[in-house]
């Protein structure tokens with residue numbers, strides 16, 4: 001299994017995987033259950049979530065970079081971090097973040113304007129750039145430019161490329177196959193990123209502790225001001241760096257993946273793309289986008305929702321059973337790994353009509369209500385649901401609307417992107433598209 005799926009865990013799936021209710025894999029040192037059945041998914045992710053804490057597998061691979069961040073902690077420690085981070089993602093903060101998102105998106109449009117009309121472009125590169133810039137500006141109130149920012153960006157790319165090589169062997173129970181050289185390189189990239197982030201955080205932290213806080217209204221400011229509701233204690237410096245590193249990773253890697261696939265799907269569905277362009281043009285005309293427009297762009301949002309169904313950036317979520325528990329005809333033992341995979345559930349043959357088709361109009365249809373309830377969880381579910389979901393929807397609607405307003409995206413003949421499961425679902429051969437400037441705007 002490891003050898004067939006060493007490139008990507010997606011290669012280990014069969015047509016049967018998209019029909020089953022629950023599957024199991026047993027290897028020396030590994031008991032793994034794959035849960036697709038909607039009632040069981042709800043049990044693991046929501047109603048009995050405290051019996052299924054996050055699996056340590058992901059935490060181990062990400063620890064050098066993220067330390068004890070909210071993404072991997074459990075129990076009381078997680079509860080405290082979640083309570084302290086929540087205010088940074090309240091609606092009011094999202095309104096403050098909007099002009100920042102717009103400024104970064106305008107910079108992206110300027111980069112694209114410098115390309116020759118009709119040029120072939122790897123949109124993954126651009127989507128990674130703009131989403132990293134947005135999360136950087138919303139955390140630190142400065143654009144992601146200059147030497148240190150470039151080094152952070154590059155070290156992140158190295159860390160991300162290495163993560164699956166460390167993670168997959170752990171999941172398949174063959175940890176001894178991890179190359180020490182890869183471990184060393186990954187740790188070095190993590191140290192470099194943390195060092196650079198510390199350089200940005202330290203002066204703000206020290207000024208805050210000394211009673212001279214900056215007058216920013218960014219995520220870092222919210223974290224600095226936040227206190228544990230039980231003890232009144234703020235984040236310690238190291239824990240603050242853990243959360244910022246985590247947000248930088250979770251805040252751009254996922255959105256970049258989804259936006260890249262959205263561009264690919266639109267290029268291959270010219271009729272949907274034209275309707276989306278018309279929607280954006282009718283809503284915005286020549287004026288800059290405002291927060292209120294994001295709600296009005298219904299088709300644009302549905303395009304993004306459908307992209308998240310077909311290409312959920314977080315393709316699977318791993319939990320660890322903390323007690324013995326029966327599930328269907330199986331006895332899941334304490335310590336077993338339980339995997340919930342949006343990639344499978346959102347294409348499940350018994351939940352979704354035309355499961356592999358790109359059809360953003362399905363969300364305007366009452367008939368999809370049940371499928372959405374049973375089998376749609378790109379942002380997870382229950383207490384660990386994504387903290388940045390509203391943030392991601394806002395930035396994605398803005399970026400897609402800005403792109404389709406001015407450009408027609410066309411597929412490059414013969415180029416078929418190959419999805420692979422890395423940290424998120426990415427394309428093994430990039431996503432190259434032709435960008436044609438529209439004449440009617």
Ligand code: HEM
Nearest residue numbers: 070250251254255258314317378379380384386387388392
């Ligand atoms: C399309 C974009 C995104 C997708 C698909 C996505 C998906 C997810 C999923 C599935 C989880 C839960 C993982 C699990 O239960 O194991 C999660 C957690 C999280 N996400 Fe996102 N995410 C996105 C964007 C963002 C953004 C932009 C931010 C921050 C700005 C963010 C911050 C977080 C945080 C902090 C958690 C951990 C929550 C916790 O454990 O309490 N995400 N995300």
